[in-house]
Amino acid sequence: MTPLVEVRGLRYRYDDGTLALDGVDFQLWPGETVALLGPNGSGKTTFVHHLNGLLRGPGFVSVCGLEVNGRNLAQIRRRVGLVFQDSDEQLFMPTVLEDVAFGPLNLGRASAAALAAATAALAQVGMAHAAGKAPYHLSAGEKKRVALAGVLAMDPEILVLDEPTTFLDPPARRHLLDLLGRLPQAKILVTHEPHLARALASRALFFTAGRIVADGPVAAILTRFGWDPAAGETAELGR
């Protein structure tokens, strides 16, 4: 079986000299949901931005058999749907429907097809009623669902969700969790939420200082690094 995502020896240094990724190797398999855990600034978001070609550093990254490079960017971006942590950065068009149609239109779809894809994606996330609203009039949970619809409308094979439950109240969090659980795509979750990782992911990676220092079942990783609320003081980072 071919991995959906394959990363080998990925490194990335920001302009200010910060080494954000220091030799990352990673594989994502079809149907898999992987949680990326780790402290703030450990390189998780930098890493996922490489999967969509937003950042490009030395090393090898391929998505669905396509190497991430300048020539393949359009195809890569159709295949990898990246949902940003802050929905306000993602929703910029005047109406919800126009925003969700933005991706399909960029893929070169005809207006009617793009609007149909946008309408279907909004229905999929339960936001069809908000199609004509301005995004800034939505609640945080609604914005998150619309942002998700914005990438679903592009029919991606992989969903990358950066801190999907940030700013959400418990009901909105539950709603999003149900929704994500029903989506068939392979998923990569960047999260600080043990509950989210446990509910959706079968595997977890732990990032520290730009490296993946552990890869294994979610429960084992959470316990090992003290991210399981029950593990507490005996955990590796708590010592």
Place this chain on the structure above:
Amino acid sequence: MHHAVIDRWSRQESVLHARDARAKVVVLLAFLVALGTTPRLTAPLAAAYLGLVIAAVAAARLPAPGVLLRASVVLPFAAAVGLASALAGHAARSADLVARSYISAAAALVLISTTPLPKLLDGLESLGAPRFLTLVGQFLYRYLFVVSEQAQHMRLAALSRASQSSPRRLRFRAAAGALATLFARSHARAEGIHQAMLARGFSGRIAPAAPSRLRPADVLFLAAGVLAAAALRLLPLAVAR
């Protein structure tokens, strides 16, 4: 956000909102050329031009007082130039200048109040405006909201820790610092928005969800608008004869 009144107006429904952006732009240009080239803007003529604008406001079902009040934003600038003209001994020209500026602003406001900006920019592009300019317009439009939102958040945060009794000097320093922070935060936010756009395949052009199509009603509107502007322009000549 509370400042987006014109944006909200532009998304209402009316016979004028339904017209193609290109037709509206051409009619506005014809109107502005007619107004600008009218040799002497007498009071009845100014009233006729303004009347046409008010008729458009009514057709668009926009609140006339709101539109006319917002158009007065140009008055301080026009008045400053008018004052200089008056001081130079051209009082009549001064009033003429202020009237033309105000009517022009009101007419332009009708256009942007009946056409969502993305459609307007798309219309301008298809009329031959450089793509670079329309792209800058699109980003300006989006980031205006971003900066405004950031400013509102910072204002609330500042208010929550300030009091009216704070020394004026302290408040001024805080405002100056806030301005710098606002710039830095807005820049970071704009970077984030740009990244999010790239992630969804943005490659330099925001395609409109519903491409504009010139319909017979648009052509009729275009013809009527240009004729009305021409009629107003020729009116003084006809009266003179």
